[in-house]
Amino acid sequence: MRDASSPLLVVEDLKTHFFTRRGVTKAVDGVSFTLHAGETLALVGESGSGKSVTCLSLVRLVPEPAGRIVGGRVLFEGEDLLEKSPAEMRRVRGKQIAMVLQDPMTSLNPALTIGTQVGEVVRLHQGLRGGLLRQRVLEALSRLRIPAGDTRLRNYQHQLSGGMRQRVSSAIAMSCAPRLLIADEPTTSLDVTIQAQYLELLKEVQREAGVAVILVTHDFGIVAANADRVAVMYAGKIVEMGSTLQVFNNPAHPYTQALLRCLPGVELGGQPLVEIGGQPPDLARLPPGCPFAPRCPKRQPICEEAYPPEVPVGHGHVAHCWVASAAGA
Amino acid sequence: MILQGIGLKKHFPVTGGFSVGGVRGWIKAVDGVSVQVAEGETLGIVGESGSGKTTLAKLFLLLERPTAGSLLFDGKEIQAFGRDDFRRYRRAVQAVFQDPYSSLNPRMRVGDIVAEPLPPENGGSRAEVRGRVGEVLELVGLRRESAALYPHEFSGGQRQRIAIARALVTYPKFIILDEPVSALDVSIRAQILNLLKHLQDKLGLAYVMISHDLAAARYLATRLAVMYAGKLVETGACAAVYGEPLHPYTQALLSAALPLHPSARRQRIVLAGEVPNPMKPPAGCRFHPRCPRAMEQCQSQEPEWQEVKPGRFTACHLY
Numbered sequence: 250m251r252d253a254s255s256p257l258l259v260v261e262d263l264k265t266h267f268f269t270r271r272g273v274t275k276a277v278d279g280v281s282f283t284l285h286a287g288e289t290l291a292l293v294g295e296s297g298s299g300k301s302v303t304c305l306s307l308v309r310l311v312p313e314p315a316g317r318i319v320g321g322r323v324l325f326e327g328e329d330l331l332e333k334s335p336a337e338m339r340r341v342r343g344k345q346i347a348m349v350l351q352d353p354m355t356s357l358n359p360a361l362t363i364g365t366q367v368g369e370v371v372r373l374h375q376g377l378r379g380g381l382l383r384q385r386v387l388e389a390l391s392r393l394r395i396p397a398g399d400t401r402l403r404n405y406q407h408q409l410s411g412g413m414r415q416r417v418s419s420a421i422a423m424s425c426a427p428r429l430l431i432a433d434e435p436t437t438s439l440d441v442t443i444q445a446q447y448l449e450l451l452k453e454v455q456r457e458a459g460v461a462v463i464l465v466t467h468d469f470g471i472v473a474a475n476a477d478r479v480a481v482m483y484a485g486k487i488v489e490m491g492s493t494l495q496v497f498n499n500p501a502h503p504y505t506q507a508l509l510r511c512l513p514g515v516e517l518g519g520q521p522l523v524e525i526g527g528q529p530p531d532l533a534r535l536p537p538g539c540p541f542a543p544r545c546p547k548r549q550p551i552c553e554e555a556y557p558p559e560v561p562v563g564h565g566h567v568a569h570c571w572v573a574s575a576a577g578a
Numbered sequence: 579m580i581l582q583g584i585g586l587k588k589h590f591p592v593t594g595g596f597s598v599g600g601v602r603g604w605i606k607a608v609d610g611v612s613v614q615v616a617e618g619e620t621l622g623i624v625g626e627s628g629s630g631k632t633t634l635a636k637l638f639l640l641l642e643r644p645t646a647g648s649l650l651f652d653g654k655e656i657q658a659f660g661r662d663d664f665r666r667y668r669r670a671v672q673a674v675f676q677d678p679y680s681s682l683n684p685r686m687r688v689g690d691i692v693a694e695p696l697p698p699e700n701g702g703s704r705a706e707v708r709g710r711v712g713e714v715l716e717l718v719g720l721r722r723e724s725a726a727l728y729p730h731e732f733s734g735g736q737r738q739r740i741a742i743a744r745a746l747v748t749y750p751k752f753i754i755l756d757e758p759v760s761a762l763d764v765s766i767r768a769q770i771l772n773l774l775k776h777l778q779d780k781l782g783l784a785y786v787m788i789s790h791d792l793a794a795a796r797y798l799a800t801r802l803a804v805m806y807a808g809k810l811v812e813t814g815a816c817a818a819v820y821g822e823p824l825h826p827y828t829q830a831l832l833s834a835a836l837p838l839h840p841s842a843r844r845q846r847i848v849l850a851g852e853v854p855n856p857m858k859p860p861a862g863c864r865f866h867p868r869c870p871r872a873m874e875q876c877q878s879q880e881p882e883w884q885e886v887k888p889g890r891f892t893a894c895h896l897y
Contacts, residue, residue, distance in 0.1 A: 295763040295764060295765055296763055410852045410853075411627075412852060413852070440626035440627055440790065440853070441626060441790060441792065441831060441834045441835055442626060442830060442831060442834045442848075442849045443626075443852070444834065445833075445834035445836075445846060445848050445849075446848055446849070446850075449846075449848055467763070467764050468764075468836070469764075469838055470835070470836025470837065470838055471836060472840075473836060473837060473838060473839055473840040474836045474837075474840075493840045494840055494841065497839055497840055497841075507765070508764060508765060509838070511764070511765060511767070511768035512764065512767075512768070512793065512838060513767075513768070513771065513793040513794055513796060513797035521772055521775070522768035522771055522772055522797065523768065524768045524769045524772055525765040525766075525768065525769075526769075528733045528735065528736075528766075529733075529763065529765070
């Protein structure tokens, strides 16, 4: 048996590359992190930073044959998911690791009722039928505070509002009491007041079920509100990781610093925003050194030559940056 | 120059179902909205999806004709517009849309895209057109040579710059910005917001900025109008509305916007329920089923639009 203090998920040097006519796109290129039960880790980054592909790699749903996991280990409760057979993986997905995707409009099937879709997962993983199945489905709906569950069962997704749809897809995810929930931009398609509702609900459900959450987002506001720890991704790599407070109070990587400064806040208005010049890099043609170097205001000659090593910034707070390493030394 | 809407209404008929050929009901997308924008200012219109903000933008762009109410441009009623007035209006009021991936025709060169709003009838030789296109491309921070390229050769931020250049080419006075940064990456948003502000200062433009992103609206807007279910619930100077929101909906909306720092976890008002069905808006105040401070009269009586404080208007029975 594993002891309680060992992490639920250990990702070591995960590499997922896409082999295209234009060359090899290193979407995920050496990502490592750990996650404990009940914890929320936010993966933050811009589009193309590799956060979604990281999540897909964890459950082995990388679109093949173009995409392939080319290296690393994903230890879930001590077992390497990358070694498992497709049949074994199917038993892990949905049961132990569940996902909530960005747009419930496309992740739910428009031709099936809500009851069928929630019931499918329970039936497959727990082999329930009939009245027992129906009861479990109703429990799953009520856990996500979906009112009037027994009439909702017969509804189709177009009869529900956006917030309700996202609750239904979360109910599907939570129906088999998973140990890990991967939420990929779960509120991007929701309105502000509905987003606030959903994030509160997610926190409650997480506390009740003790499930660990990987929250993928590009919104630092969501990170501030819901995450225990943050990993900032850029060009397929985690450039900074630490507790939410550490990263917000003392961002060590120039990219994190710039990201936090370039956001318009609700609190203050007026003063010009600090821009990050340039564009995110082309993942098929990465520069040899630090991928952020061409846009970095603190660039040194060494930054363009070699990728910086991991530098400890605080307890459990690390960054990959030559400048931060020079400051720390 | 002032662009003004008075009591604007846009109702869409809902047809089909069993009443063949008949109208089953009306979606009151915009239901009696009065706003005005003067030169050099930015009116931020914020609200959730379904609040009618995009329909309002379409009314300003003449893409929809109002069901009732009037649109005044430079003091002249739009109903009384002649052909020349419409031409003048379309030159003076331009638009930038949300998604620069779908708002630029992929089969046209950037130069042609940017030149498209230029009216062919009042002449302008090719060289003049090319000169003006180059000018606006430089204004938005692109190179003149970009005119020969196609949209796919540009990143999202650059495409939005092209869309802004297209809006600027006719020397407009007003630009309707419909969610100008929500489709862009976070690190690019600041570039575009700064560019918009810079252009406003330089050219004396007025913006109507439609947004659900309260932070972005806060950054650009000088005045703010909050919409809910087709109606205005509150207007006022931007800083004043953010500083002291009057209407319970504005209060909830602002508190739902996530603060940027984990230790700044504020008292959040989490609203129950959803945005109402626009076909059957609630009686009385449209916000009352979700309002944490609803009173009895809110259920039956529609609150009047009134000036509560100097320059601060709201429709709420609390005041």
